[in-house]
Amino acid sequence: MGKCFTLFTFFLQALLCSSQVAVSKEPRHRNVFENNVVRVLDVRVPPKDTSQFHKHETPSVFIVLNPAKTGSEVITEEIKATALSKDATISFEGFYTTPRIHRVWNEDTAEFHVMDIEMFNKKPHSIGAPIQQKGFKFLFDEKPVRVYRLMLEQGRNIHIQRPTPFLFIGLTDALGSISVNKKSFSKKGDFLFIPGRQKIEVINTKPQPFSFAVLEFK
Numbered sequence: 001m002g003k004c005f006t007l008f009t010f011f012l013q014a015l016l017c018s019s020q021v022a023v024s025k026e027p028r029h030r031n032v033f034e035n036n037v038v039r040v041l042d043v044r045v046p047p048k049d050t051s052q053f054h055k056h057e058t059p060s061v062f063i064v065l066n067p068a069k070t071g072s073e074v075i076t077e078e079i080k081a082t083a084l085s086k087d088a089t090i091s092f093e094g095f096y097t098t099p100r101i102h103r104v105w106n107e108d109t110a111e112f113h114v115m116d117i118e119m120f121n122k123k124p125h126s127i128g129a130p131i132q133q134k135g136f137k138f139l140f141d142e143k144p145v146r147v148y149r150l151m152l153e154q155g156r157n158i159h160i161q162r163p164t165p166f167l168f169i170g171l172t173d174a175l176g177s178i179s180v181n182k183k184s185f186s187k188k189g190d191f192l193f194i195p196g197r198q199k200i201e202v203i204n205t206k207p208q209p210f211s212f213a214v215l216e217f218k
Helices: 002-019
Strands: 029-034 038-045 054-056 060-066 070-076 090-093 100-106 112-119 136-141 145-152 157-160 166-170 178-180 191-194 200-204 210-217
Touching (some): 029 191, 038 100, 038 191, 060 210, 090 145, 112 166, 145 200
Antiparallel strands (some): 029 038, 054 100, 060 090, 060 112, 070 100, 136 145, 145 210, 166 191, 178 200
16 A cells, blocks of 8 residues: 555656646746846735646845745745745745746635746856945845845835846835836836846925835846
8 A cells, every 4th residue: 555655656757747848938927038147037826826837947136025835835945945025025935956947826815916036147246245225235246146125215216237137026006106216116016127237216296205125136
């Protein structure tokens, strides 16, 4: 009986692994932007819904925009996790040795909303010291990316120009005018990719602070 059960489990796992899809092809992981640096997946799992089995194998930053009570069934995963929970909302996983194959379900009454940012650079390089401007909180520094949380106070603008590409993602719903290089940010999950060496202007004319996740790519 024990051997039969073990064989059944083995074949079941093999079947599940063969039926999984790349995370970018999973229907609830919507590809909203992609270039040679980064792919941005807007992940939405409705209440009481379950994703397909899918595979994460590219270094990724995960940004939780609407938390919910969720569960996960994992088929394969790195023995030693690479997740760094440096922030309640923003974390990194490398998937350097083993991909994660899993599916996720939402047990809550609210939608589970996450941004999954995959990074393609296989030969990252040093990018110098972190940004020191007021409002930038340095979160973590990993092989392909450096990540900050930017809290921009009301009526304030900032200017940046560095050789590295950036991705700005809104973490706040806005009631007034927030812009990054003239692109308006009005809700959580709004984003803008900015190539390296471009001038960056971030403006907040609303009466409250506005929060961004800022990814600086290596």
